[in-house]
Amino acid sequence: MAQAPDPTGDPQFVTPETGLTAAQVAERVASGRTNDTGSATSRSVWEIVKANVFTRFNAILGALFVLILATGSLADGLFGVVLVVNSGIGIVQEYLAKRKLDRLALLNAPTTRVVRDGQVVEIPTIEVVADDLIELRTGDQVPADGELLAATGLEINESNLTGESDSIPKAAGDKVMSGTSVVAGTGRFPAAAVGPHAYANKIAAEAKKFTKTHSEIQSSVNTLLKYITWVVIIALPLQIWSQYRVIGDQGWREVVIRSTGGLVGLVPEGLVLLTSVAFLLAAVQLTRQQVLVQELPAVEGLARVDVVCLDKTGTLTVGDIIFEDLLPLDAYDENDLRAALGALADDPNANGTLKAVADAVPAPSGWNRRTTIAFNSARKWSAATFEDARGTWVMGAPDVLLSDDDPIRGKVSELAATGRRVLLLSNTDAALSGQELPAGMVPRALVVLAEQVRPDAKDTLDYFKEQGVAIKIISGDNPTTVAAIARRVGLEFDDDGFVDARTIGEDAEELREIVEKTTVFGRVSPEQKRALVNALKMNGHVAAMTGDGVNDALALKDADIGVAMNNGAQATKAVAQLVLLDGKFSHLPSVLAEGRRVIGNVERVANLFVAKNVMSLIAIVSAAVASMPFPFLPRHLTLVSALTIGIPAFFLALGPNKRRYVPGFLKRVLRFAVPSGVIAGVVVLVSYLLAKNEPALKALEASGQCRAPEGGTAILNTVCWHPGTAATIALMTTFFWILIVLARPFRMWKAGLIAALILLTILAFWLPMAREFFNFEISSTLLWESLLVGAVGAVLVEIVYRTAPAMRAAQNA
Structure with missing residues (x-):
């Protein structure tokens, strides 16, 4: 088993079995090598008192109050009492709000599993220290940067960094980055970069530089x-x-x-x-609706917004795919097709796609596996041979399993144009041998999957339309898919209303014209997201940006108002002025x-x-x-x-x-x-x-x-x-x-x-x-x-x- 040397020079090593000792953890905490970035949800008590007491007008009134006291006319010094009461009310109100916001932030703080003294323990993510042995499981967010020591069927969704929604398989020796999430399998790695040195937090720190939410009221x-x-x-x-x-x-x-x-x-x-x-x-009122306000002027800011930029994944869609339909391609019995699909999805090492199918199609009885080939993003298919002459069933990408001139491709293209993900289900009597496709496969059905649209997305977008707020969809996914999903939630635009961002530039000045006439942008890089937001601002718009990935962080920072989902990357939440704690996009009208x-x-x-x-x-x-x-x-x-x-x-x-x-x-x-x-x-x-x-x-x-x-x-x-x-x-x-x-x-x-x-x-x-x-x-x-x-x-x-x-x-x- 691979070992990672401790960079501090400690003679002990971090192994996949033991992790750090309590003494090693204490030494790293003492030296400040923790995952705490020092960010705070609210001002300190002293800052609250200072902001409410030491003002120019309090100084003027205080001086006048002293002069009145010197005259002995106490009745004319009532304004001094008002001065004290006003400051007191401000201090008490902000302190009570601070307690509530801090408590809410604490309750929603992420946790991480680490191995210490040979035991797996769950701790707040900010308490992770350098060289901590981190254990990853399905659904976890990667809290630090490092290199995997061990991995079993591990797949990482790096859309937070890249904008691409496909998961990436990982093996021992591969690097993992903070801000990404685990969609399948398990793994362990020592934290090589934590706190401000982690990749996601570096982006957050860059995005937080020189930012201050503009408030027309305060200005x-x-x-x-x-x-x-x-x-x-x-x-x-x-x-x-x-x-x-x-x-x-x-x-x-x-x-x-x-x-x-x-x-x-x-x-x-x-x-x-x-x-x-x-x-x-x-802000306190909004916490009751699961909206955490991290910068108070943002409450006012969203009311001034006239264009909202949305990232598809995590905003319009939940981020998960769901099984939608099974479309037979020949006379093969549909019940038998469903049984075969259910058996194929009944895999203990199922990836996200097979899990989505398994949730909708129950596994049949009597289908016993003889051989299995797990899904791999390189080969883009999975397969299993079943006993009792049930043959071999393969499910995968149609462009891999079909010949170039197969007419089925036309049907696949039609479905893909509507934003669906289409897989081909084929079978053969030949058994699996090695990692190669078996011979004699016959296409039997198309498996139609769809991204799960948020149930509140359409109503929320309709509300913004009624209020005269324009919508821009800015996503790293395929523009055709994004456009189809946008239409499913009620957005209206013609065929010129969406564009592949790889065909446009990254300079905000150059994007000013296209950003006005285009509704959907696909294949957008993180730099382009930022440039598109700045182009809107150059055109005189007050722009809000929603997102959940690290790749959204810089765009959220430059937007007039940044809105993050609580299940998104920590870097994104650190940059945003508003965090939707339950991830419901429908709260935005309440904020407005x-x-x-x-x-x-x-x-x-x-x-x-x-x-x-x-x-x-x-x-x-x-x-x-x-x-x-x-x-x-x-x-x-x-x-x-x-x-x-x-x-x-x-x-x-x-x-x-x-x-x-x-x-x-x-x-x-x-x-x-x-x-x-x-x-x-x-x-x-x-x-x-x-x-x-x-x-x-x-x-x-x-x-x-x-x-x-x-x-x-x-x-x-x-x-x-x-x-x-x-x-x-x-x-x-x-x-x-x-x-x-x-x-x-x-x-x-x-x-x-x-x-x-x-x-x-x-x-x-x-x-x-x-x-x-x-x-x-x-x-x-x-x-x-x-x-x-x-x-x-x-x-x-x-x-x-x-x-x-x-x-x-x-x-x-």
Whole structure:
């Protein structure tokens, strides 16, 4: 028996009987020579905390919060509590999602059989070490690279590497590669290359370089944050200067409080949080449907996809062949033909084809084998001689068993054109001798096999067609076979709609024209798969790629969204953003629906936050130009933000939303939110100036009774609170209408939510304790004036909405 020397210099050898000892395993683990590539499903706890706490806007709000604390006006520091709560919610949500995703990834982690200390044990694949003696059985995935020490009837499916679906027989001394799978037989080999050094993981590592899933939402939000950062930088000195100029004689505390009120309004403290939470909860929701989201933006990404590239094997088909029919070629009795076929398939060393036949055709009684020749991919046939004058039966490839001019070839070609695999069943009275075909064979029947089409494939493809998503089949198999299977699942295309990729190039630029007009590509190399995906992207498409083989890994990496099957190669799953844990292609519509929900809802939320930011900027500039105090205390804007933005945004971001994806997220947000924010800012200015012109208030200000006492922040005469109260009432009236506009189309839960928030607002102005806390006081006349100003603002917001067809179309899509 062959032996493999231990490359570490260990005097012991790896043999097919004993494998490594516990001490040898420990030494390799200590030196890091394991199959663990270090990939993680989610961020670490520290990364989660850092991402949710250490942000530019948390830094701004934190600094403002410290300044407010220094003034002693704790009521105006409520935004600091909101800051902590927002970060806390984000940390808790992501941590809970992390636990669930990590647990799910662990449950779906692959295992491998190894021989250690002479015993066969099953361990997680990541715990395989260099030189581990790996035992392969039918159905296993090869976890490492190496050279076989022993093999019995071993056949390896290397389609993950090559795209070819035919299995390859292996013998002792042959190489096996990670990412391939065992379809028949057994074997043992020492792991020569593990972890990042294994072939499949090298491809995965190459594919993972410099990749980051593009998210229109995150990109748009980041653009907004960049703009807002510059606005804050510009507004900060303006706000401080204007408030010092107007109320500087009241002391630094009043300047800080009024300045903070405007700056807090410029910070969209919950926008990033709610975007992240929406992604996270969508990911957790999808895990219930057996979809593992490895990169959160992929949830949104699939909703933007307008072309899906599918690998035939593992996506449209299960990957297994099934017996479909037995077609007699002469007057030979069909029952006898089925008996002979069942007997021939009743082979203890059956390959995949014979197993498919055996599953459908039962073995007859009384058929005893005398001689057997097992199938070999080189000779392309198998045979058996049976006792009791039943003769010899041979099954194999028609092109090997038939003469060139045999008319049966025409029938074979017709069936092959429909995507079937056709074998010829022949018999003779001559016995088998050696490895040669016996003489006098007579063709008796055609054995028709077919790849098992996934039962959910047609419905899923029909769904994508309804949604305007184009389908491209990109496979390593014969283009005629692939085209036939594509037609079986409902794809429509003419005879020019499929092509043999060996006749086209590998340069993405050269493929841009053909990729648009062609539906099916066969005999595609891994490099061509990648080039075809890039050609689609060059043509302006958002492309998704599904696959299960290592040969799909680079294409999945370059696609906007990569979707892998859980029974596929580990390298492919490592590259993909989404993994279908139960391998069901039918889950993709659910992912698309979740992406639509996230996109639509985050757009609503972004409108609310941006409108508030614009309103605050208008108020800051107006206060500076009009030489007046900033209209709000920080506590006023905290109330406005909580009841018209923060709380409703949280529910709107997580609610159902089935609208189709419409490009132009940022443009639509700015098109509605900027003019709405300007309207709200003007409403604030008008209502504040109306209140400032009250005769009673003017008299109090002239006498100095509306000044805060030295060293304090409380103004005892409540008439002095009228301007801030009036501005808050008018602003909330307008902002509630902005919320109503963005909540369309209405559902009962949305109506109930808005009604509850309006009730809370009324209580804030009506309850004595709340009025005192917020410094709210207003005359009946001024109340109606403020409501009227706010209502005018609401009407103008409605006009903005109705004159923005792109936004209404997106909302109602």
